[in-house]
Amino acid sequence: MNGNGWAVEARELTRRFGDFTAVDRVSFQVRQGEIFGFLGANGAGKTTAIRMLCGLLAPSGGEAWVDGIPILTQPERVKLRIGYMSQKFSLYDDLFVLENLEFYGGIYGLSRKQIVQRSGEMLERFGLADYARSLTADLPLGYKQRLALGCAALHHPGVLFLDEPTSGVDPIARRRFWEMIYDLAESGTTVFVTTHYMDEAEYCSRVSIMVDGRIAALDSPEKLKAAQAASSMQDVFVNLVNR
Amino acid sequence: MHTILYLIQKEFRQILRNKFMLRLILIAPIMQTLVLGHALNTDLKNVKLAVADLDHSRASRELVSSFFASDLFRPAKVSATPGDIEQIMVRDDADMVLWIPEHFGRKIAKGENAVVGIYVNGTNSSLAGLATGYASAILRRQNETIRRQRLDANPRMAAAVFEVKPVSRFIYNPELETRYYMIPGVVVLIVTIISGMLSGMAIVREKEIGTLEQLLVTPITPLQLIAGKTIPFAIISFLDIGLVTVFGILYFRLPFAGSVFLLSGATLLYLLVTLGVGLLASTVSQTQQQSMFTVWFIMIFAILTSGFFFAIENMPPVVRAMTLVNPLRYFLSVVRGVFLKDITPMDAMPDLVPLAVIGVIVFGAAVARFRKRVA
Amino acid sequence: MRQVLAIARKEVMHILRDPRSLIVAILMPLMMVLLYGYAIDMELRNLPVAVLDYDHTPASRDLVERMTSSNFIVNAGYIGNRAEIEKGFRRSHFRAGLVIPDGYGRDLARGMDTDIQIVIDGADAATAQAVENYLSAVIAKINRDLLQSRFGDRAQIPVEARTRIFFNPELRSPSFVVPGLTAVIMIMICALLTSIAVTREKETGTLEQILTAPIASYQVMVGKVVPYMLIAAIDTALVLIVGRLVFHVPMEGSWWVLAGYSLVYLFISLAFGLLISAISKTQQVAMLMALLITMLPSLILSGFVFSIASMPRVLQWIAHLVPATYYLRVIRGIMLAGRSWFPFEGGVMLLMAAGFMTLAVKRFKSRLD
Numbered sequence: 005m006n007g008n009g010w011a012v013e014a015r016e017l018t019r020r021f022g023d024f025t026a027v028d029r030v031s032f033q034v035r036q037g038e039i040f041g042f043l044g045a046n047g048a049g050k051t052t053a054i055r056m057l058c059g060l061l062a063p064s065g066g067e068a069w070v071d072g073i074p075i076l077t078q079p080e081r082v083k084l085r086i087g088y089m090s091q092k093f094s095l096y097d098d099l100f101v102l103e104n105l106e107f108y109g110g111i112y113g114l115s116r117k118q119i120v121q122r123s124g125e126m127l128e129r130f131g132l133a134d135y136a137r138s139l140t141a142d143l144p145l146g147y148k149q150r151l152a153l154g155c156a157a158l159h160h161p162g163v164l165f166l167d168e169p170t171s172g173v174d175p176i177a178r179r180r181f182w183e184m185i186y187d188l189a190e191s192g193t194t195v196f197v198t199t200h201y202m203d204e205a206e207y208c209s210r211v212s213i214m215v216d217g218r219i220a221a222l223d224s225p226e227k228l229k230a231a232q233a234a235s236s237m238q239d240v241f242v243n244l245v246n247r
Numbered sequence: 248m249h250t251i252l253y254l255i256q257k258e259f260r261q262i263l264r265n266k267f268m269l270r271l272i273l274i275a276p277i278m279q280t281l282v283l284g285h286a287l288n289t290d291l292k293n294v295k296l297a298v299a300d301l302d303h304s305r306a307s308r309e310l311v312s313s314f315f316a317s318d319l320f321r322p323a324k325v326s327a328t329p330g331d332i333e334q335i336m337v338r339d340d341a342d343m344v345l346w347i348p349e350h351f352g353r354k355i356a357k358g359e360n361a362v363v364g365i366y367v368n369g370t371n372s373s374l375a376g377l378a379t380g381y382a383s384a385i386l387r388r389q390n391e392t393i394r395r396q397r398l399d400a401n402p403r404m405a406a407a408v409f410e411v412k413p414v415s416r417f418i419y420n421p422e423l424e425t426r427y428y429m430i431p432g433v434v435v436l437i438v439t440i441i442s443g444m445l446s447g448m449a450i451v452r453e454k455e456i457g458t459l460e461q462l463l464v465t466p467i468t469p470l471q472l473i474a475g476k477t478i479p480f481a482i483i484s485f486l487d488i489g490l491v492t493v494f495g496i497l498y499f500r501l502p503f504a505g506s507v508f509l510l511s512g513a514t515l516l517y518l519l520v521t522l523g524v525g526l527l528a529s530t531v532s533q534t535q536q537q538s539m540f541t542v543w544f545i546m547i548f549a550i551l552t553s554g555f556f557f558a559i560e561n562m563p564p565v566v567r568a569m570t571l572v573n574p575l576r577y578f579l580s581v582v583r584g585v586f587l588k589d590i591t592p593m594d595a596m597p598d599l600v601p602l603a604v605i606g607v608i609v610f611g612a613a614v615a616r617f618r619k620r621v622a
Numbered sequence: 623m624r625q626v627l628a629i630a631r632k633e634v635m636h637i638l639r640d641p642r643s644l645i646v647a648i649l650m651p652l653m654m655v656l657l658y659g660y661a662i663d664m665e666l667r668n669l670p671v672a673v674l675d676y677d678h679t680p681a682s683r684d685l686v687e688r689m690t691s692s693n694f695i696v697n698a699g700y701i702g703n704r705a706e707i708e709k710g711f712r713r714s715h716f717r718a719g720l721v722i723p724d725g726y727g728r729d730l731a732r733g734m735d736t737d738i739q740i741v742i743d744g745a746d747a748a749t750a751q752a753v754e755n756y757l758s759a760v761i762a763k764i765n766r767d768l769l770q771s772r773f774g775d776r777a778q779i780p781v782e783a784r785t786r787i788f789f790n791p792e793l794r795s796p797s798f799v800v801p802g803l804t805a806v807i808m809i810m811i812c813a814l815l816t817s818i819a820v821t822r823e824k825e826t827g828t829l830e831q832i833l834t835a836p837i838a839s840y841q842v843m844v845g846k847v848v849p850y851m852l853i854a855a856i857d858t859a860l861v862l863i864v865g866r867l868v869f870h871v872p873m874e875g876s877w878w879v880l881a882g883y884s885l886v887y888l889f890i891s892l893a894f895g896l897l898i899s900a901i902s903k904t905q906q907v908a909m910l911m912a913l914l915i916t917m918l919p920s921l922i923l924s925g926f927v928f929s930i931a932s933m934p935r936v937l938q939w940i941a942h943l944v945p946a947t948y949y950l951r952v953i954r955g956i957m958l959a960g961r962s963w964f965p966f967e968g969g970v971m972l973l974m975a976a977g978f979m980t981l982a983v984k985r986f987k988s989r990l991d
Contacts, residue, residue, distance in 0.1 A: 058464050080466065092457035098261050110253030111465045120618040271910065279914075286922050289748040293931035308776050310781065336788055337959045339951065355780055365783045370958045372798040373664040374929055377748075379785060386783055387762055393780040407772065409735050410765040415754050418711060425747040438734035444910055445964070539909045540646055540814070541793035546862050547917075548657070555661045556927055560669070566661035580714065587745040594712045 254475025304352025
């Protein structure tokens with residue numbers, strides 16, 4: 005936590021691939037404990053932005069801080085404070101549910117006691133207790149999703165980055181998933197989530213909409229709808245993109 | 248540090264749960280040793296010999312039976328006539344033809360010199376060379392026998408005859424089992440294939456399923472990741488060497504003259520190379536398939552010029568120079584030395600040093616490249 | 623027919639867009655034949671032998687001279703004592719030690735028997751025997767010469783052999799290596815190529831897609847196989863041409879006949895590769911199996927390097943299941959002996975081609991149903 009107190013801050017963050025600019029001078033601040041939605045159509049630059057914030061990709065320009073730590077110069081320290089869930093869920097299909105949790109816990113340096121304790125908690129909290137010894141490959145998609153979230157949050161990170169965590173999952177499972185996100189946010193974790201499902205935008209404290217690499221709008225869902233005189237985030241988005 | 252332990256634990260869990268992998272690690276090496284141990288036999292046996300005996304004397308029959316006395320030669324299903332010798336070989340009815348002309352017996356009895364014809368199918372030049380060599384040896388012994396007979400008949404001459412007597416002694420492998428020379432090569436082959444393939448696939452597989460990215464987001468350093476990926480395969484390779492060695496000793500009665508310590512040390516150095524190659528291949532490949540291709544490519548060249556199948560001494564100078572950077576060559580030399588001769592570490596130095604150098608360079612390059620790609 | 627062509631055309635597109643594999647597929651065989659045609663020499667020569675001469679007379683020097691007069695043996699140098707022999711063996715500095723006792727020359731001059739000790743490193747048994755054979759022959763010649771000088775014509779060798787080698791009279795190694803290498807390379811390339819083809823489809827799930835169209839699975843198979851057959855055929859032609867032009871491997875027989883049998887062999891190899899890919903659950907399995915099941919047996923059990931007749935019964939049977947065994951006989955027979963009719967081998971090969979293909983198609987069908 006630096007002096008400003010932002011959980012995540014970006015200033016003129018840019019990323020170019022050859023002569024294509026995926027992320028174009030993006031700036032924003034995310035408060036602690038917020039659920040910050042990073043919306044945009046496919047190819048708008050969301051995944052690129054999130055990967056930069058996680059230290060997976062180096063920015064071409066601009067800077068950013070996570071939990072007050074600059075990602076440009078100290079990406080290693082940033083990694084200790086964050087959790088990440090990718091689109092592919094990135095779980096080991098040939099391990100048991102519990103073993104996946106154990107592994108990620110161990111990687112983050114948790115002690116055996118902590119791992120045992122927190123894994124147990126996580127399994128309860130996310131309704132996976134009955135599947136502890138099931139092969140991850142055998143889980144239905146919705147449960148894999150929960151497991152991936154659990155693995156990302158096991159070490160109690162300050163900021164959780166979720167990249168399209170609900171892709172391909174049925175609406176009921178999605179809803180349940182968001183309940184878990186609320187749960188985490190309530191415990192104080194900042195959640196930074198990208199999605200292209202506009203209805204999920206309603207669940208966020210604030211939302212930014214990326215169009216062609218730039219932020220076209222950033223505010224709470226209510227205020228955005230009011231400003232656009234739209235009844236749903238879907239309409240807000242369509243308006244912005246078509247502009 | 249204990250992060251690496253978690254990586255290793257995960258890797259082993261995955262491997263043990265993968266039935267195919269288990270079979271590959273535990274059963275395939277034994278099967279290979281079994282089959283190759285029996286097949287890799289450079290001894291020649293059962294060479295098809297067709298005989299054209301135009302003399303039918305006692306002497307010619309003795310000559311013929313001296314050829315068939317051991318299992319080196321066996322009678323071809325056809326008998327030859329001077330006219331169709333070439334045809335016989337073209338049809339592959341015989342590998343070699345022995346032609347004994349008329350009056351052979353008479354000439355021998357008179358104490359004269361007689362000529363026989365030996366015709367060899369040169370298609371398989373190694374077989375041809377060896378078979379000719381065996382035939383010469385048999386003839387030589389027959390000559391000895393005949394000379395003894397002549398001397399016995401002529402005691403005055405016998406007293407005046409003197410000769411140089413060669414006394415041969417074979418050290419190391421006195422039973423002259425060619426498989427004792429080959430099986431250590433099989434050991435090397437197995438270690439190479441398993442460690443090279445496994446490590447070639449390991450990191451790329453994570454890339455493919457997306458977990459590599461996940462790992463990179465965690466506080467794991469590239470070095471820890473590499474260690475976590477290579478250590479399990481090193482352990483498995485050691486396990487396999489032990490397995491194959493014990494099997495070789497128990498089943499084939501393979502000798503083991505040298506030190507386990509030396510063998511382990513050499514294996515460790517060699518693994519640096521193979522795991523390094525696998526790692527390098529991973530870094531330049533997007534898919535497991537590309538990675539495997541690359542590893543294959545390198546491996547096949549290395550195997551064929553390692554001195555396993557074909558002797559390095561026979562290779563032309565340019566190729567021999569190339570083998571100087573072939574780690575298999577050095578490792579094979581040490582392994583053969585440990586099994587067959589009781590070599591000491593000092594003896595093995597000329598092989599261990601290049602191996603270590605190559606290992607450090609390859610593994611170092613792999614690590615450097617991996618870090619660059621990742622950071 | 624048109625459908626098969628459509629599949630084939632698509633396959634060609636895939637191939638052209640994956641240059642890396644294509645380059646490997648064409649370059650690797652070429653490089654291998656060039657390297658091994660040049661590098662592999664089965665003939666033994668330049669074997670180092672050390673000399674422990676306690677005698678130092680012209681006679682002992684003559685013995686050493688005779689030993690090194692051909693290029694089979696090379697003098698590794700004079701050593702001082704017996705301990706150095708074993709040390710030399712351990713360090714693989716030389717293969718044998720010739721021990722000439724003190725009094726060798728004197729005994730010969732006086733007309734007395736004398737011993738020569740030959741200590742041989744038995745580790746490489748085959749070479750060891752060859753060395754022993756050679757040295758025995760050298761000594762036998764010395765003995766003959768001694769007798770000749772004493773008794774003149776009465777001391778001739780009883781039986782002398784005139785040796786003639788048919789086909790490949792100089793026992794040139796490339797004539798031996800190139801045909802064998804061709805067989806090994808072809809089956810290897812085919813296994814590799816087919817594993818690319820199949821897994822690409824499996825991974826993208828497009829195989830299932832294709833089969834929902836009104837196309838029979840065997841048509842899909844054939845369509846997939848044809849482009850690779852072309853590549854493999856090009857490979858084979860390249861290898862054989864290099865063998866002929868660069869290494870002067872003879873071609874006593876007909877190119878057409880060779881082409882015919884080669885096509886059958888290619889077909890077998892591809893079908894075999896498909897079969898492997900079909901029964902493999904994952905990519906890694908396919909490639910590992912391809913390596914173990916195609917290359918090693920073709921190299922070791924086909925009669926290329928190790929003679930089948932010398933193997934135990936069981937292995938001989940297995941060897942007769944390896945396609946390369948038959949193709950090797952055919953290619954050697956055509957190139958070196960000018961044969962053109964191989965009823966047995968041809969028959970077996972055709973059977974294998976049909977058999978493997980049927981199995982492969984069956985396997986594919988059952989996996990998708």
